[in-house]
Amino acid sequence: MSGMTGEIRNAPEGSEASGSGMHQGDAGSDAYDRDFALSVLAKEQDALYEIEQALRRIDRGAYGICEMSGKAIPQARLEAIPFARLTVECQAQWEKEYGNRRFRPSNEVGFAGGNYQDDEDSETVSLDEDDD
Template sequence: MASHDAISTTTATDLPDLAKVVHSFPVRAGEKPWSAKEVREIAAGLLEEIQRLSSELSAADAELSELLRNSGDGAGDDQADSGSSALEREQELTLVNNTRDLLTQDSRALARIIAGTFGACEACGKAIGKARVQAFPRATLCVECKQREERR
């Protein structure tokens, strides 16, 4: 799989010739085959979100570093201040981790487009479904496999 750095520097012009790749993207019964335009729009949205999330992650990492750097400065703080600072650090860490997860999912979706495996369920190999993938490009499982996973 491509690294975050390689994906975050990918542009729409770096994508493969989608007209040659889209025929490998599976569709469910009754769905029209993927068009290069549909996939190009999804890829553009993913690229835009990857850039936005990368910026957010940089800012959040800097803020978290600042909070951690200042965590030892509270020599005169009372317990409430210390607790508040700990809560703020925990919230910022959660934000950083969530942003990192979204960035990983978006990068993975873009890598699947580049690899020609976009739209195929990673569990069973069947089509995820165009409507599902268009609404949620990060989807890696068809509805049936996702439901099975959630029941475990």
């Protein structure tokens, strides 16, 4: 994934690609294709992260336990979404309150070597009670 991301981000744009200018429509299509490819890669990266976290929960003995309610996640849900963190009820509550933001415990929020980064535009929310 990282190799593909680098190729997409470093690809020449517009007139850089052809030495002689490029039609605006072609440049727009190229930009759309690049953004679409990056979006697909981001979703794959998120899925990979969730799978890695599920494996860590297995190691800790916390797999199959809802991270909001502490209740067991039904087997059928785990079969459908093996990396599920929440029960269906808690997932519905989460989506009602936070929309499509990702759920991560506070010790996993941010990407600076595991340290929390205060970013107002973050798409990640923690439900830990002791965080402000």
